[in-house]
Amino acid sequence: MLEDDFGREVSGVRISLTDRCNFDCVYCHNEGLGDTRGPMDAQDSEMSADDVVRFLEVVEEFGVEKVKFTGGEPMLRQDLEEIIRRTPDSMETSLTTNGTFLPGRAEALKEAGLDRVNVSQDALDREAFAEITKSGAYEKVIEGVHAAVDAGLTPVKLNMVVFKHTAGYVEGMVDHVAENEGLQLQLIQYMPELTGKPEWNIDIGRVHDWLADLADRVETRDMHDRKRYYVGEGMVEIVDPVENETFCANCHRVRVTHEGYLKGCLNRNDDLKSMGEMTKAEIRETFREVVANRVPYYGEYLVQNDSGEYVLNEKYLGVKA
Ligand SMILES: Nc1nc2c(ncn2[C@@H]2O[C@H](COP(=O)(O)OP(=O)(O)OP(=O)(O)O)[C@@H](O)[C@H]2O)c(=O)[nH]1
Numbered sequence: 001m002l003e004d005d006f007g008r009e010v011s012g013v014r015i016s017l018t019d020r021c022n023f024d025c026v027y028c029h030n031e032g033l034g035d036t037r038g039p040m041d042a043q044d045s046e047m048s049a050d051d052v053v054r055f056l057e058v059v060e061e062f063g064v065e066k067v068k069f070t071g072g073e074p075m076l077r078q079d080l081e082e083i084i085r086r087t088p089d090s091m092e093t094s095l096t097t098n099g100t101f102l103p104g105r106a107e108a109l110k111e112a113g114l115d116r117v118n119v120s121q122d123a124l125d126r127e128a129f130a131e132i133t134k135s136g137a138y139e140k141v142i143e144g145v146h147a148a149v150d151a152g153l154t155p156v157k158l159n160m161v162v163f164k165h166t167a168g169y170v171e172g173m174v175d176h177v178a179e180n181e182g183l184q185l186q187l188i189q190y191m192p193e194l195t196g197k198p199e200w201n202i203d204i205g206r207v208h209d210w211l212a213d214l215a216d217r218v219e220t221r222d223m224h225d226r227k228r229y230y231v232g233e234g235m236v237e238i239v240d241p242v243e244n245e246t247f248c249a250n251c252h253r254v255r256v257t258h259e260g261y262l263k264g265c266l267n268r269n270d271d272l273k274s275m276g277e278m279t280k281a282e283i284r285e286t287f288r289e290v291v292a293n294r295v296p297y298y299g300e301y302l303v304q305n306d307s308g309e310y311v312l313n314e315k316y317l318g319v320k321a
């Protein structure tokens with residue numbers, strides 16, 4: 001496995017297959033590229049299935065064990081099943097989706113080799129859901145979650161962004177996963193720096209404290225040092241990157257944008273490297289370069305220079321996290 005200067009091995013890749021989406025969520029950061037509500041890129045700028053598979057075959061050589069397909073909404077790609085079918089067998093394959101297209105397609109995805117799905121679901125309340133996603137698809141999403149469980153795409157992680165609009169629904173969602181086999185809950189800290197509304201922030205520390213009291217046991221996941229709270233039949237994981245040095249020190253993933261740019265960090269777009277029409281040999285070298293240039297985002301590792309560019313803080317040159 002390739003490792004960066006901070007001792008972080010790259011074990012997973014996250015590939016955005018499109019920036020198109022049928023929702024318009026108020027917290028959307030579009031894999032760090034900015035809100036999907038702006039003009040979307042043309043469909044023909046998206047990586048082709050061949051491009052995606054070529055990339056996966058290269059990173060498999062470097063021991064990458066996991067691939068997550070994301071968007072926008074990745075199920076808007078009609079060739080998603082083909083991409084999954086052609087993903088190297090050695091990789092755990094998962095999908096992050098808004099769930100609307102899972103009814104009728106979950107079984108085909110399972111048959112193609114998909115292991116599990118994460119579905120965005122911010123509330124068990126139709127009106128709140130509509131206000132957050134600007135969509136009337138609540139029932140479809142619930143149906144999609146059932147379809148995923150029935151197809152064995154488990155555990156199905158429900159992704160809930162914790163912010164002003166959802167704070168009142170956290171308890172109900174925790175009860176929901178505690179009572180339903182096959183479901184897990186992922187509470188995602190709101191990221192104002194990507195979406196621009198600090199007033200919507202909720203203190204995630206309070207959610208940790210509340211869950212610590214409620215849980216039967218607590219574990220810490222290697223990836224991002226995330227806490228997992230076990231409540232009844234369910235598991236609740238907290239994704240809390242903001243200003244969290246430990247989270248970044250345990251970051252083991254590289255991203256690919258829908259247009260085929262390698263992206264070393266969710267929060268940065270100044271380090272993008274296009275894979276364009278590259279051969280496998282060229283992708284191999286570019287991937288090595290991107291991994292070598294990765295720097296933990298939170299902590300003292302990066303500083304901005306007078307032109308606003310991120311540069312490595314001199315005192316950390318050559319120092320591992
Ligand atoms: N800052 C930061 N946020 C992340 C990172 N990974 C996930 N997140 C946040 O968590 C949200 C949901 O992530 P998912 O795509 O469902 O996947 P995940 O939870 O990271 O992955 P699995 O646990 O493997 O399913 C993302 O949209 C981000 O907001 C990361 O590496 N850095």
Ligand code: SF4
Binds near residue numbers: 022024072073097120
């Ligand atoms: S479903 Fe996902 S990609 Fe679509 S608008 Fe919501 S957060 Fe963004």
Ligand code: SF4
Binds near residue numbers: 224241247251265
């Ligand atoms: S370095 Fe930190 S902010 Fe960047 S992708 Fe990794 S965990 Fe997220």
